[in-house]
Every structure is written in structure tokens, then in C-alpha cells.
Amino acid sequence: MVLSTAAISQQLIPIVGPEQVLLLSEASLLSAPEQILDQGALPTYIVYPRTQAELAAVMAVAHQQRWRLLVCGHASKLHWGGLTQQIDLVVCTQGLQRVVAHATGDLTVTVEAGLSLATLQAKLAPFRQHVALDPAYAETATLGGLIATRDGGSLRHRYGSLRDMCIGITFIRADGQSTKAGGRVVKNVAGYDLMKLMTGAFGTLGVIAEVTLRLYPLPExxxxxxxxxxxxxxxxxxxxxxxxxxxxxxxxxxxxxxxxxxxxxxxxxxxxxxxxxxxxxxxxxxxxxxxxxxxxxxxxxxxxxxxxxxxxxxQFWQVPQPSALVCKFGVLPAQSTQFLAQFDRYCQQQQITGWGRIYAGSGTGVLRLEQEGIGKNPSPGVEWIRELRSHCQNAHGFLTVLDAPPVLKRSLDVWGYPGNALASMKQLKQQFDPHNILNPDRFVGGI
Structure with missing residues (x-):
């Protein structure tokens, strides 16, 4: 279903105003929608709610009308994960940019999810504090997008992952209801730990509206x-x-x-x-x-x-290119150097340009491979992924394709999840989003 002008006028404009509903073709946010969408017509409109109340109201209408939504912040990582299908409306959260509370003495900050990490770091710098993250696309990535993709970086060696830093969250459910978990203090054990559930779910369980993060002093x-x-x-x-x-x-x-x-x-x-x-x-x-x-x-x-x-x-996080693919992977930390050496030898044998990086403390890392032509003929790229995924799994690890030409993503399972938790994941998806309207097909197993 492609939304008509009448549907937009009657249901969305009264919520957010006419200036916050744009034709997707006029918005600069999605410059290459073919990197994200697999089948069906492109959505016609994109909506920019400016408050959490507006976001909840938009979600309630979408739930009532069964609109399939693509949710994003600055869209810096929308090309990660699986290709989505039959999207009716794009919902952009970059209008949610308030710093709700900054407890300098407690080293915590509560912010809305559309605020970029770079902007938040600039606001914290005068207080000699920072969020200890160094993710991909740090200049444009929003806090909501970082949590949705669980993107952290090298600093996790000292400070832990995003799941450790996020101590409170507010998200809008698929039916438009606002849900809160955690709190604004570090020592908080009340309620279900929904922060960890939402972290890395690629926006398939709810739309993150507000987060509370642990801060650290800036080093001298x-x-x-x-x-x-x-x-x-x-x-x-x-x-x-x-x-x-x-x-x-x-x-x-x-x-x-x-x-x-x-x-x-x-x-x-x-x-x-x-x-x-x-x-x-x-x-x-x-x-x-x-x-x-x-x-x-x-x-x-x-x-x-x-x-x-x-x-x-x-070097690893460049603008998506038709000749490149980027993978996130993990192996046992003790096998990190062996895997990197094998990766180098494999790239030389296959005449691929390849870069590898592993965070030594956790054994997780990033691979980038480039070769002209894989955007048209995916067969070599599919074989590379199968070989490298086999190496990772033999090292008790995993390999997930984040960024790749769409033709290659259609030819393989980008997640390659071999575990036994898929049934539980699908049950959670059914409970949180029974009509499958939130970022459909982006996550493991087509969730």
C-alpha cells in the first residue's frame, strides 16, 4: 500500500503539521533507497515528529491503519541489516533532540533519541564529561540509532558495551503506547531490563524515544x-x-x-x-x-x-559503495590473531582488497572487502561470505553482513544466525509488534 495524499492530510498532518510531512523524493535523508528496500513501490512520504507525544500519535495511527514503517534517525546505518519490503511510510526521529536532564554529579544524561552523538559530546565537553563511544559515522549517528544497532567501537575494551551504558529507556510501542524501563540513576534494579532487549534490535520491537546514559570524565x-x-x-x-x-x-x-x-x-x-x-x-x-x-x-x-x-x-566506515561489503564478526579472543592472519591470506588468494580489525578484549570486529563487479555479479561475494563465516563458526564465533550491494544481500542470509533462540525472538516480536509494522525484515530470521 502506498499512502495517498488524502490519507496523509486526514491523519498525519493534524498531528505534526504540514511542514513536518514531506514527499520522500524531496527529502535528502534517503539518497539511495534501493540500498534499503527490496520489493514494492517506494514509500511516498516521510514524517518528522518533533515531540514524543507526536511520535506516539503517529505510531497509533500507523498501528490502526496497519502501515508498515521504516524508522530512522539520520539514516547513517539504514543500509545495515536485511532489506525491508513494502514500506508505507518513513518515520524520522531526528526532530527529538532535547537534553532532558544532565546530572553532572551522578555522571548520567537523559536525552531524546534523535540527538546526534556528536552534538551530545559537544554539549558535555564544557563539563569535562563524555559518552564513551567511538562508533561508525560518529558525526551523524543518533543516540537512538546507536542503541538500535548496538554500535559501540574500540572504547568498549575499557567502558563496556552500549548495553552497559544505557541505564534507562523510553520507547513507543507499535500500538503508540509509551513504555519506560530503568531510570536515571546508575544503581537501579527496578522492573524488566528492557534496555538490553531494545539494544541491537534494529528498531523491530519499538521506536526509541529517550535514553539515559552513563557518562565518564574526559581524560586529560x-x-x-x-x-x-x-x-x-x-x-x-x-x-x-x-x-x-x-x-x-x-x-x-x-x-x-x-x-x-x-x-x-x-x-x-x-x-x-x-x-x-x-x-x-x-x-x-x-x-x-x-x-x-x-x-x-x-x-x-x-x-x-x-x-x-x-x-x-x-577506513572501514565509508559511504556505501557497489564494490564493497562490510561484515561484523566475532571469534574467541584467543583465536583473534590467527583469524586475522587467515583473513589476510584468504584475501591474497582471492585477489580481494580486504581490511580486518578486532577488538582484542572481546574478539569482535569488522571486516571490509572490496572488488569491482560484486554489485552486478554477487556470486564471488556470496562465496567469500560462506568461507569467512565458516572460519568464524569454526572459531566458535559468528559473521553478519552489515553493508553490501542489494543484489548480494538478496543472494544470502545476511545474519547467518546458527543459534537456537530464533523461536524466542519471533515470540518477542509477536508480543511487541503483532502486525509486523516496525522495520519489517530487517532483523534475524526476517523479523
């Missing part, structure tokens, strides 16, 4: 030690580091192609970031360099430190 100094070496060298060094008393903020393993230029050389590299008071950072970097004696190494400070991590992130 930041330095990074980058070490290059053989697979055996980096394996041994990583094991020693993770068992030591050193307290790095980030510990990333990099494949050879992913090592930023003008740093180090080697089969693999280890990037270790320390952030604290100056005396502690200098002492820990010196100790790290002593552990790495015999390997290629360098220390980055100030702008060089910042530029290194920005370059590393941008």
Missing part, C-alpha cells in the same frame, strides 16, 4: 602505542598485555592492509590506546614499548593520536 591525555610484527609476535604480545596490570582504553588488532600508513609495518599490528592523567599515560606507554622490544613500534600523541583513530574508523 591520550596516547597510542602501535606495534607491528609477525603473527606469533602479536599473538604473544596481546596475551601478555591482556593479562598485565596495564589499563588501556582500547586494544585493537589490525590486519596488514588496515595498518595506517606512516606508523609501523608487519603481518599484523596491535594498537593500544592509553587515556588518563599525563604521568599514568607516559608510564604505561613506556611499559608497553618495553614489552614490544624487537617489534616495529611507534607512539602517537596529540593530534597524531586523534588522527590515527579517526583514519582507522573512516
Amino acid at each position: 591525555v591520550s596516547q597510542t602505542v602501535v606495534i607491528g610484527g609477525t603473527e606469533a609476535d602479536i599473538t604473544a604480545l596481546t596475551r601478555i598485555l591482556l593479562k598485565s596490570t596495564l589499563t588501556p582504553m582500547a586494544v585493537d588488532l589490525l590486519s596488514a592492509a588496515a595498518i595506517p600508513s606512516s606508523t609501523v609495518e608487519g603481518e599484523l599490528a596491535l594498537a593500544v590506546r592509553f587515556q588518563s592523567v599525563e604521568e599514568s599515560v607516559v608510564a604505561q606507554c613506556d611499559r608497553m614499548l618495553k614489552l614490544a622490544q624487537g617489534c616495529s613500534s611507534c607512539t602517537l600523541s596529540g593530534d597524531l593520536d586523534t588522527d590515527f583513530w579517526q583514519q582507522l574508523t573512516q
Whole structure:
């Protein structure tokens, strides 16, 4: 069903006003809808609610009319996950941008979900506080989108994942009812832990409207030690580091192609970031360099430190391209270096340009592969995914395709979930969204 002008005028404009309902063709938000939609006509309209009450009212109408919705913030990660079908209306939450409460002494902040992470960090900076995340597309990503996709980054080594940082949430159910869980204080054990349920659900269980996040003090100094070496060298060094008393903020393993230029050389590299008071950072970097004696190494400070991590992130998270695919994966941490070395060898054998990055403490990471032509002929890409997914599963892990040309996504299961919880997931979906109107087909098993 494609919404008519009459339906919009009668039901949505009275809720949000005529200036907040636009033709999708006139909105710059979805520049390439074919990256998201699989079948059926494109939705005609996009609606921008400005308050949580307006969002709830829009959801109530959509539920009553059985409109299938595509929900987004700034759409920076809409090309992740499965292709959706037969969407009737796009609902954009970027109008929800209030900072509801900032408890500086308690190190918590409550904000609406349409606020971008970059804007929130700028608001927190004068208080010497920050949200400890370094996700993909950090300049445009909204808080709601980050939680929906569970996108964190390298800083999870020290601060934990988004599930640990989100201590309260308000979301709008498929029927338009507002639901709250958690609270605004760190030590809060009341009610069901719906924060963890909503984190990583790709907007299929409800529309996130407001979140309360744990904050951390901004560090005084930041330095990074980058070490290059053989697979055996980096394996041994990583094991020693993770068992030591050193307290790095980030510990990333990099494949050879992913090592930023003008740093180090080697089969693999280890990037270790320390952030604290100056005396502690200098002492820990010196100790790290002593552990790495015999390997290629360098220390980055100030702008060089910042530029290194920005370059590393941008290398993996570029604008979607028809010649590239990006995967999130996980293996046992003890097998991280072995997997990266296997990945490099596989890319060389297949003549693929490939970059690999693993967060050493958790064993999760990102792969990016590029080769001209996979946007037209998906067969090679499908075979790469099958091979790499097999390697991950043999290492007791997983591999999920986040970004890929639509023709490739249609040719495989992007999630590749081998577990036994799919039936439970579908039951939850049925309870939260019985008519399947929220981001249909985007999640595991076509949820």
C-alpha cells in the first residue's frame, strides 16, 4: 500500500503539521533507497515528529491503519541489516533532540533519541564529561540509532558495551503506547531490563524515544602505542598485555592492509590506546614499548593520536559503495590473531582488497572487502561470505553482513544466525509488534 495524499492530510498532518510531512523524493535523508528496500513501490512520504507525544500519535495511527514503517534517525546505518519490503511510510526521529536532564554529579544524561552523538559530546565537553563511544559515522549517528544497532567501537575494551551504558529507556510501542524501563540513576534494579532487549534490535520491537546514559570524565591525555610484527609476535604480545596490570582504553588488532600508513609495518599490528592523567599515560606507554622490544613500534600523541583513530574508523566506515561489503564478526579472543592472519591470506588468494580489525578484549570486529563487479555479479561475494563465516563458526564465533550491494544481500542470509533462540525472538516480536509494522525484515530470521 502506498499512502495517498488524502490519507496523509486526514491523519498525519493534524498531528505534526504540514511542514513536518514531506514527499520522500524531496527529502535528502534517503539518497539511495534501493540500498534499503527490496520489493514494492517506494514509500511516498516521510514524517518528522518533533515531540514524543507526536511520535506516539503517529505510531497509533500507523498501528490502526496497519502501515508498515521504516524508522530512522539520520539514516547513517539504514543500509545495515536485511532489506525491508513494502514500506508505507518513513518515520524520522531526528526532530527529538532535547537534553532532558544532565546530572553532572551522578555522571548520567537523559536525552531524546534523535540527538546526534556528536552534538551530545559537544554539549558535555564544557563539563569535562563524555559518552564513551567511538562508533561508525560518529558525526551523524543518533543516540537512538546507536542503541538500535548496538554500535559501540574500540572504547568498549575499557567502558563496556552500549548495553552497559544505557541505564534507562523510553520507547513507543507499535500500538503508540509509551513504555519506560530503568531510570536515571546508575544503581537501579527496578522492573524488566528492557534496555538490553531494545539494544541491537534494529528498531523491530519499538521506536526509541529517550535514553539515559552513563557518562565518564574526559581524560586529560591520550596516547597510542602501535606495534607491528609477525603473527606469533602479536599473538604473544596481546596475551601478555591482556593479562598485565596495564589499563588501556582500547586494544585493537589490525590486519596488514588496515595498518595506517606512516606508523609501523608487519603481518599484523596491535594498537593500544592509553587515556588518563599525563604521568599514568607516559608510564604505561613506556611499559608497553618495553614489552614490544624487537617489534616495529611507534607512539602517537596529540593530534597524531586523534588522527590515527579517526583514519582507522573512516577506513572501514565509508559511504556505501557497489564494490564493497562490510561484515561484523566475532571469534574467541584467543583465536583473534590467527583469524586475522587467515583473513589476510584468504584475501591474497582471492585477489580481494580486504581490511580486518578486532577488538582484542572481546574478539569482535569488522571486516571490509572490496572488488569491482560484486554489485552486478554477487556470486564471488556470496562465496567469500560462506568461507569467512565458516572460519568464524569454526572459531566458535559468528559473521553478519552489515553493508553490501542489494543484489548480494538478496543472494544470502545476511545474519547467518546458527543459534537456537530464533523461536524466542519471533515470540518477542509477536508480543511487541503483532502486525509486523516496525522495520519489517530487517532483523534475524526476517523479523
